[in-house]
Amino acid sequence: MQSEARIFKSVCRACHGGCGTLMHVRDGRLVKVEGDRESPLNHGRLCPIGTVTVDLVNHPDRLKYPQRRLGPRGSGRWQRISWDEALDEIATRLADIRARFGAEAIALGTGTGRHHIRWVSRFGNALGTPNWCEPGFAQCFHPRVNTCLLTFGDFPVCDYTGDTPPACILFWGHNPIHSGPDGETRFAVREALAHRPRTIVVDPRETELAASADLWLRVRPGADDALALAMLNVVIGEKLHDERFVREHTHGFEQLAAHVAQYTPEWAAPITWVPADKIRAAARLFAQTRPGMLEWGCAIEHTPKCIQTVRALSMLPVLTGNVDVPGGWVFGGRAIGKFPSLIENLTPEANAKRLGADRFKLLGGAGADLPAAHIPTLLQAMREGKPYPVKAFLVFGNNTLVTYANSKLVYESLMKLDFMVNADLFMTPTAELADIVLPAAAWPELDQIVGLPTIAANVALAQQKVVQVGECKSDEEIFVALARRMKLPVGTEDVKDVLNAQLRAGGLGYDFDQLAERGFAKAPLKYRRYEGAGFKTPTGKIELYATRLEQLGYAPLPYYEEPPESPLSAPEAAKEFPLVLTTGGRIPFFFNSEHRQIPNLRRARRDPRAEIHPETAARHGIAEGDWMWIETRRGRIRQRAKLTAGIDPRVVSAEHAWWFPDEPGPEYGVWKSNVNVLTDNTPPFDPAMGTYQLRALLCRVAKAEGVA
Ligand SMILES: Nc1nc2c(c(=O)[nH]1)N[C@H]1C(S)=C(S)[C@@H](COP(=O)(O)OP(=O)(O)OC[C@H]3O[C@@H](n4cnc5c(=O)[nH]c(N)nc54)[C@H](O)[C@@H]3O)O[C@H]1N2
Ligand SMILES: Nc1nc2c(c(=O)[nH]1)N[C@H]1C(S)=C(S)[C@@H](COP(=O)(O)OP(=O)(O)OC[C@H]3O[C@@H](n4cnc5c(=O)[nH]c(N)nc54)[C@H](O)[C@@H]3O)O[C@H]1N2
Ligand code: SF4
Ligand SMILES: [Mo]
Secondary structure, eight states: OOOOOEEEEEEOOSSSSOOEEEEEEETTEEEEEEEOTTOTTTTTOOOHHHHTHHHHHTOTTSOOSOEEEESSTTOOEEEEOOHHHHHHHHHHHHHHHHHHHOGGGEEEEEOTTOTTHHHHHHHHHHHTOOOEEOHHHHHSSHHHHHHHHHHTSSOEEEOOSSSOOOSEEEEESOOHHHHOOTTSOHHHHHHHHHTOOEEEEEOSSOOHHHHTOSEEEOOOTTOHHHHHHHHHHHHHHTTOSOHHHHHHHEEOHHHHHHHHTTOOHHHHHHHHSSOHHHHHHHHHHHHHSSSEEEEEOGGGGSSSOHHHHHHHHHHHHHHTTOBSSTTSEEEOOOOSOOOOOOGGGSOHHHHHTSTTTTTOTTTTSTTOSSOOOOHHHHHHHHHHOOSSOOOEEEEESOOHHHHSSSHHHHHHHHHTOSEEEEEESSOOTTGGGOSEEEEBOOGGGSOEEEOOTTSTTTEEEEEOOOOOOTTOBOHHHHHHHHHHHTTOSSOOSOHHHHHHHHHHHHTOSOOHHHHHHHSEEEOOOOOOTHHHHOOSSTTSSEESSOHHHHHTTSOSSOOOOOOSSSTTTOHHHHHHSOEEEEEOOOOTTOOTTOOTTOHHHHTTOOSOEEEEOHHHHHHTTOOTTOEEEEEOSSOEEEEEEEEOTTSOTTEEEEOOOOOOTTSOTTTTTTTTSOGGGTOBOSSOOOTTTOOOBSSSEEEEEEEOTTOO
C-alpha cells in the first residue's frame, strides 16, 4: 500500500522570485508541487517553470554523483568518484595553485541570483581571492542596485505587497509578466494590472504588455538613454515635477534642469526612432498619473553605457514624487540581517587585485555594494596571463559558454585553465570543459532563506530541504565542506547556523525551522521614511547630481552616448550588417539556459526563434518558421524566423541561452543557435560598471538553406 504524502511549505526558487509552494513528498520522493494560497507573492499560482518542478527534480539526466574527467579537456569522458575523492582533489589542486600563483589565481563563478550567490563570494573571501563573478553583478540588476545605493542611499522596488495599487506603470526594457520583476514574482505584476492602471511600455518588440498599453514607445535597441533624457526634458520643461518633493528631498535639480535642456524630444526622435509627440505624451502621462512606478529591466544594462542610462531612468519616479509612497517605488525592508560575506578576511592588497576593480569602481571597487571581478578582464587573465594568471575557475551554477558574451572567446579562455570545477544540476556544454563535475542540489533539496531587500520589499521566506536526490549537495554545503577540508580560517560554520544568525539579526523573531514551518513572514512596510531620516547619501537627499559618482571620477549627470556598434556610430559596418540586433527577451518556459531537457516545457518551444519584420524577411526569401542565419562581426548562428509586424523592419530580436541537451555531447549543439556567438565583450565598456554588448549590435540575416 502507498504511504500518505507529507506536505511541506517551501518557496520556489527556479527564478528570481519566491512563489510560496506546498511540496508533497511520498517515501522520500517529490511527487507534487502546488502553489501556496497563503503566500502574498503568488496566492496559489505557479508559472510554467514552477509547475514542472517534479520533472526537474526527478529528471533522469540529473547529475547524481561527482565525476572526474578522463582524457583532455572537453573529451566528454567521465568517471564516477566519491565526494571524498572529489573534495580532496579540489582542495589539493587549489592549495597548489594558491601556493604557486597566489590566491587571486583562483576565480569563482556563479549564475544569476541563485540561492547561493553570496556564498560564492564568501568562499572566495575565506580563500583569499577577490576574483568572483556573476552575470548579474556584471550587467543585470546590480548596476541598478549599485547606482541607486550611491544616489538614493537605498534600493527602490515596486510596492506590490502594500494596500495601494499603482495608477500608472512604466515598463522599460522589462517584460515582467513573463520574466518576473527582479526579486518578485510575475503574479504581483498581473495583480497590479488587474486594477487597470495606465501603462507605458518602452520596448522594441510588441509584447503583450506593449499591445495593451496606453502608450507603446518602440525604441531603437540601445537608445534608451536618449529617450529617458528627452522625457526628463519634458517633465522639467513643462514643470510637471513634484515641486515640493524635488525642493526638499533632491540635490542638484538646477544643474539637472540646465543639463537636460539640450535633450528635446525633437533631438531624441531620430536617435530613438520614437516620434517627438509620443515622447511628450509618455512623459506627461507618467508625471500626471500618481502613484506611478517604474518597472525597469535588464535591457538597459546590456550595453556599454549602462550606469548613465540607469541614472536617467531612475530620475523619472523621483521628479514625479513617486518615491517611498504607497503604490510607487518603496525601499526594501530589512527582515533578514546582513549576510556574513567575510569580506573583512580579504587584505587591502588582495582587494586591490580584484580584476577590473581599478577601472570599474561600481562593479569591483569603492562604489560596489558587493565587489565582483570584471568578466572580460578575468577571461583575458585566463587566456593571456595578464595582468596576472588565473589558473583555476570554480563554477557554481553558470552556463558560462552560453550566457557570457562572445562565446568563442569564452571557450578559448576556459580551454587555457589548469583546473576547472563545475557544480550544476545537469551536464552542460560548460560543465563538459571541467576537470571535476559536482552534482548540485535543486531548490527543493536545500535549506535557504530568501529576503534580500529586493524581494517584495517586506517579505522573508524560507525554502526547505524536502528530498535528497542521489548524492547531490547544496552549493552552500559544498563550500562549507571545502573550507573545512582546506582548513580555511573562516567560512566553516554549518549552513543552518549562518541562516539562523541572519534571521536573529533581522529581528523577525523566528529561527529557520519556525520560518520554514510558516513559509514566509511579512514585516510592516513604512512609507516616507525620509521625512525623518533623510536619504543615506552624502547630502542626505536623492542625488540628481551625484556627488559620490563625481568623487569616483564619473559623470555626475546622465548623458547620451551611442552604442559602439550602431547604424549611427558605425555607419561603415552598417553597410555590411544593416540590421540592429537585440537579444534575450525572456521565454516564459525556460529560465535562461535551463529547462531545455524538460519535455513538458520544450513542447512549448521546440526551437529557438528570432523576431523579424515580414518585409525584411521577404527581402531575404525567409518565411515564417524558416531557419534563418543571423550574423555579426563575431560569427553566425541560426534561429527560426518568427515574423511579426510589431518589430521595426530594421530590427531583429533573437532568443538567448540556447543549447540542445538532446544533441550529442560534449558540445550539445552549443555553436548552432547560441546568441552569444554574436555578442561582444571587447572594449568599450561602461566606464563605471564595465558592462559590454549583449544587445544593440549590428547584424545581417539570410535564409539558412538545407539545414534541419
Ligand atoms: N545575449 C544575451 N546574453 C545574456 C542575456 C541576454 O539577455 N542576452 N542575459 C544575461 C543575464 S541577465 C543573465 S543573469 C545571465 C544568466 O546566465 P546564467 O546564470 O549562466 O544562467 P542560467 O542558465 O540560469 O544558469 C546556469 C546554470 O545554473 C544551473 N543551476 C540551476 N540551479 C542551480 C543550483 O542551485 N546550483 C548550481 N550549482 N547550479 C544550478 C543550471 O542548470 C544552469 O546550467 O545570462 C546573460 N546572458
Ligand atoms: N521565464 C523566465 N524568467 C526570467 C528569465 C528567463 O530566462 N525566463 N531570466 C531572468 C533574468 S536573469 C533576468 S535578468 C530577468 C530579465 O527580465 P526582463 O528584464 O524582463 O528582460 P528581457 O525579457 O530580456 O527583456 C525585456 C524586454 O526588453 C526588450 N528590449 C530588448 N532590447 C531593448 C532595448 O534596447 N531597450 C529597451 N527598452 N527594451 C529592449 C525586449 O524586447 C523584452 O521584451 O528575467 C528573469 N526571469
Ligand atoms: S514565477 Fe518564479 S518563483 Fe514563481 S513559480 Fe515561476 S519560477 Fe517559481
Ligand atoms: Mo539576469
